[in-house]
Amino acid sequence: YDFNANLVAPTAPGAYQGFWQMRNGQGRAFGETVWVGIRVPASAPATPAPTQTPVAGITFTSTSTSIQQGQCVTISWNAVNVREVYFYQQGQNWQNNGVAGQGSRQECPQQTTTYYLRVVMQDNSVQTRELTVNVTPVSNAPQINSFTINPQGQIQAGQCVTLQWNVGGSISDIFLSRNNQPLWDGAPYQGNYQDCPPGGGQMTYLLK
Structure with a gap:
């Protein structure tokens, strides 16, 4: 005779054995003892989620880019997840003008002037932003x-x-x-x- 049985593996890893003995109607054992052995493998370790590299962000703005001589503007910047930041205007050495990653400065240029934001990224690459404030001369201005x-x-x-x-x-x-x-x-x-x-x-x- 052929017979079959559905087996459910244990949830814990390890080696397991099961034994079966056939009996007649009077409960007496007969024939050979049947056994089966299984091994439940350990679960594969979960793959850790990749660490995300912080994304660098740079903003560089002015309250106005066109003014009359004698007026002022406020220039603001925000650079996150970077190494170094420099704010300077044309003709200045950037090395002497390090600033915090976030800040602002009031500027009152007497003539059209270009301002620069030099940012050193985490990988030491350099990005530069620039903006120009156009100044209109005023007749006989102080x-x-x-x-x-x-x-x-x-x-x-x-x-x-x-x-x-x-x-x-x-x-x-x-x-x-x-x-x-x-x-x-x-x-x-x-x-x-x-x-x-x-x-x-x-x-x-x-x-x-």
């Missing part, structure tokens, strides 16, 4: 022809400096200050001023 300080750089405590300037155009007032403190309101179009800053620290002179 203009600072020169503004100098002597001596420049560092001075000794108690030492004085001489400021010199030359401005032109249609001007209603000229104002000179140090660290936002007034020095001369109503200064002439062309002149000089000697100042002896008190104490120490950094002094910033402004002519407007």
Whole structure:
């Protein structure tokens, strides 16, 4: 006689054996013991999901690309998942103008100027973005022809400096200050001023 039986393998990996003994109507065993052996293999390890490389993104914008002389724009940038970022304008060395990956700067160009954003990617490749702000000259607009300080750089405590300037155009007032403190309101179009800053620290002179 032929007979068959449906077997379901265990879920846990390993070697298994099953034994069967035939019996008659009175429950007495007869014939040979039948056995079967199986091996359940271990499941293949799950393949890990590939690690995604962060995608670099670069934006470089200006509030305006066409202005009149004397107006200002705000230039903004955002560079993510990159190594280095530099912001500079035509004629400047990019090496000296490193910036954070996200930032903005107000610029008041007196003539049409091109600005650049140089980005060093994670693989050391370089991408450059540029934008040009077109400046329309204004007839007889105020203009600072020169503004100098002597001596420049560092001075000794108690030492004085001489400021010199030359401005032109249609001007209603000229104002000179140090660290936002007034020095001369109503200064002439062309002149000089000697100042002896008190104490120490950094002094910033402004002519407007």
